[in-house]
Amino acid sequence: MKESWSSLDTFEPNFRPLVVIELAKNTKEETREWLTSRIMDKKANGGAQLLVKPLVTENGDQNIYLVGASHFRLLLGAEAVGLVKECTDNSMRTFTYSSRKTFKGFADDNHSFLTMAECQYIIKHELENLRAKDEKIIPGYPQAKLYPGKSIVRRLLTNGILVQIFPLHDQEELKKLRHTWYGRVKISYQPLDEIRCYFGETIALYFGFLEYFTFALIPMAVIGIPYYVFAWEDYDKYVMFATFNLLWSTVILEVWKRLCAVMTYRWGTLLMKRQFEEPRPGFHGVLGVNPVTGREEPVYSSIRRQLRIYLVSLPFVCLCLYFSLYVMMIYFDLEQWALDYHKENESNFSSLMLFVPSIIYAIVIEIMNRIYRYAAEFLTSWENHRLESSYQNHLILKVLVFNFLNCFASLFYIAFVLFDMKLLRQSLATLLITSQILNQFAEAFLPYWLQKRHKKRMKKKMYSQKTDMDLSLVEQVNLEKEMGTYFGTFDDYLELFLQFGYVSLFSCVYPLAAVFAVLNNITEIYSDALKMCRVYKRPFAEPTANIGVWQLAFETMSVISVVTNCILIGMSPQVNALFPDSKMDLILTVAFVEHMLLAMKFVMAFVIPDKPRDIQIKLARLEFESLEALKQQ
């Protein structure tokens, strides 16, 4: 039943470009030839068996190649990456070429069985798995060493010969997607399935989470509004609001896991087997033997990495944290100065001036966050992690700790050292709103404007020349290769994470925070959609089954918020008035309630199943079937 790789010809007359490879301008002829021949070579000879076409650019340079593949080649690739698709009996199964007829929508001439994003993911996978055979160096570059089994593309990338690989946009599909996503001004859910088809699961899951999170904030916002409107200050109402918030935040995080399982089951990624992780492109070391694969590859001593982490990175992070606290103290000086100024010359201008320090501080925080981000990336890259996942974990830990302290330290200081609830409320509001405005501006509108300007200039240039190739394709590639690269969902999740902090940590002091968060997130959906569709190069689809470490980060934040809210309620004058005789009883009561709430949180997280019952049954059925199949063997 199984077709062999090389017995069938994978050439196809109608070449459809899927992925663009851009080489450095001065790449040697010999290298180009070697690379294209390796990509086109048959699988049996160690090639990738893909189709490649050079694209002649305006100035005659031949440093751009278009990569495609025949329909049959893509189906074999889908089997290699372990794609999970829906069968005709509505169950989700791992695709294999031999069982292709059992899949929904499959026909030998139906080229839309695999979405374009899936095809591009397959090509990326095949290109990355194109490995050196007996080459010791990259032809033409004696200093770029190779060894058997080393990924050629990764070596070319680290040596700068390969500038970038990116998937092409599908103008028609993109237009349709734009229209359903944000083209119509009407209230509706996002077309998550279409987003997933076009951009892949990681990005669709981010937009799903953003939407879900916005909906989840609405009850908090609705309940929060009367507190502001009627200026409620009764302790029982605050206690109720805070308690609701705490339980609500636990529930929404647990329910998200279930929704996420439903979505990723439908998309097939819940069942997708994890691929074996290769070393990340930037990893370097001396040649040794990998204890897992038994292959020769660079190894880097774990002790040296630990030394770099604990002797350089850790002190650096501590220094940054110290610096952040130092800046915070300057902010408080400024705040004091503004207050003094306001007292001396009481005027409209001076009362506006009261907000200036907070705004400046919010801007400084944003700038520091961004600078620190680069430093953290540089350091983590210098730590030389072997796996991308380990690199990501170290980077996320560094960034989260710093951002958390940088954003919230001043609020903690105001709340628990200065005990100034009025300043806390004002500071919280200014920080939240300023950071939201800055983010929206820096993230989407500025790049969009730059991109638009660039596009105009490019178009002018194009029309002035005359090329004999399909103009629209050359134009498209040239436009897209200059677009910015989307570096993943990290920054977007981080923004939501900090927003969740602003909303939940001090929720009982400023119930209106949720309202601003909801308003921000609605525009955020549009600006992020715009960013994905208009500003950035199309990113490669990344299959994923959940939002990974962010689930843990959000859950940790919600645990911390239990503590802060309990303390805030304990400090409120209304609650204090209940215990006129003994502060001790007050503190003991607050501590007791806090422990009960924490215990309740853990019990709830334990009791609510992570997957809905029907998904559990479907998964159990698949497991049962595979066990039965093994027995039959």
Place this chain on the structure above:
Amino acid sequence: MKESWSSLDTFEPNFRPLVVIELAKNTKEETREWLTSRIMDKKANGGAQLLVKPLVTENGDQNIYLVGASHFRLLLGAEAVGLVKECTDNSMRTFTYSSRKTFKGFADDNHSFLTMAECQYIIKHELENLRAKDEKIIPGYPQAKLYPGKSIVRRLLTNGILVQIFPLHDQEELKKLRHTWYGRVKISYQPLDEIRCYFGETIALYFGFLEYFTFALIPMAVIGIPYYVFAWEDYDKYVMFATFNLLWSTVILEVWKRLCAVMTYRWGTLLMKRQFEEPRPGFHGVLGVNPVTGREEPVYSSIRRQLRIYLVSLPFVCLCLYFSLYVMMIYFDLEQWALDYHKENESNFSSLMLFVPSIIYAIVIEIMNRIYRYAAEFLTSWENHRLESSYQNHLILKVLVFNFLNCFASLFYIAFVLFDMKLLRQSLATLLITSQILNQFAEAFLPYWLQKRHKKRMKKKMYSQKTDMDLSLVEQVNLEKEMGTYFGTFDDYLELFLQFGYVSLFSCVYPLAAVFAVLNNITEIYSDALKMCRVYKRPFAEPTANIGVWQLAFETMSVISVVTNCILIGMSPQVNALFPDSKMDLILTVAFVEHMLLAMKFVMAFVIPDKPRDIQIKLARLEFESLEALKQQ
């Protein structure tokens, strides 16, 4: 390469009895014949293809059958249950008959390749998987309904036709094991690998945990002794002791996970695939379709089960908890009475009398725990859980909550309501020591004595008769079938769990608790070993990769002990003296320290990897190999 089940004859001339089946005395001839023929029938005909021999007992009744299997049949069975064994290249792999030559110690004539416990486990698995084909009832018992796919043995068990199935002891091996385990009076580790070979992984893991836990308690015991000897009461020393205890208990639980992974990797169970879970024998319901397997089998509505749980079980448990608290209040009355008595007539007798209420209470607690245990088993069984694992979880939850409250409520009351540290220390000591003595007595020595008496009587009876079969085998079967049944490690773990509570919850009040725990555990190892080897029937081996829900239970206890110890230290007069002016500062400090300790615990649990590096690499290698094998396919 693959041998088919029925093409090869699995008959073997030298029959070695492995498992005993005891039928009810009055079982009909027709039923016996049907059952034995089904067990012996070829796999292709839906039989189990095992060997069966009747055993004629002293009074001529033929209700005992010995089950064995040929060497070849057992190897095929090992493949069916997914046994993992060591290969010649020291890696652990799932055994398959076709790859048998690559396994360490395999030879076609080496019948000790599979241990006797493994053979018995395989036979049990095959018997339990012997399923009805077209029988609608059990022949001879029209009321005992069957349906295609129903396990015959489970139906026979629930109908009382099958009294019991148990594996035979191997007298020779047992003698050897007894000698190395507890025969010699010398300090050494337990022979865990031999225990595992004889009793299986679950029991070996229990003894491994018991030994590990005892060693882990030694530092606490050693540090605790000077506190008692020199009557140290300085706050700093207590704080140090408690802090050490808290961090230590986190570390030992994390390290245990690693040790456990090392052991179960060596035993092959870490890699063993989970079998698909069948309904438990006692489960009943109306015939319906299982959504997972698509087979017809009894189904029981989840809503009715929930109703039983929440409307009957939950109120019953609450009632029991209330009753336990009521008994506790009686104990305090008794305590007060003993105190009054001691005050009135001060004498040696009256000061002895002071301990009497605690001792009585400890005995009452033990009795209540045991009665409640039966009630909980009855209720959980009545709740009609479909799976054994769900039954176990509900039972464990019920028992743990009650035992926790029953054992520790009085201590909590004394500590945090009466604030009587002297009484707490006395009560803790009496409860701990009395319960340990009672447990050792009720668990091992009493059954051992009963068993010995019974054995003597049986022997006398046997020698007075004359049978023509191998006397020693008949004797052995008759002796063993009357022995008690070991119901699993639940009670043993529960005892350790409560002991851990006594040691850790109030450790800073009574540092000597760890000493008593260590002493108890050393004798516990011996008495448990005696119990396993001499008192009970041999249990079937149960493969397992960890101690399951007990890990969570112990971890929860260590979290609770952080809270209790922090409060106790906060209450101590020495610490109070540090904050002469403000009780508030004291409480805030204690609460802060507690939160830091809890945070540190979670970070430690997160940072310490669950598996040692070399096991991680070995597992990764296996995963890599299976991915590579899939690619080659």
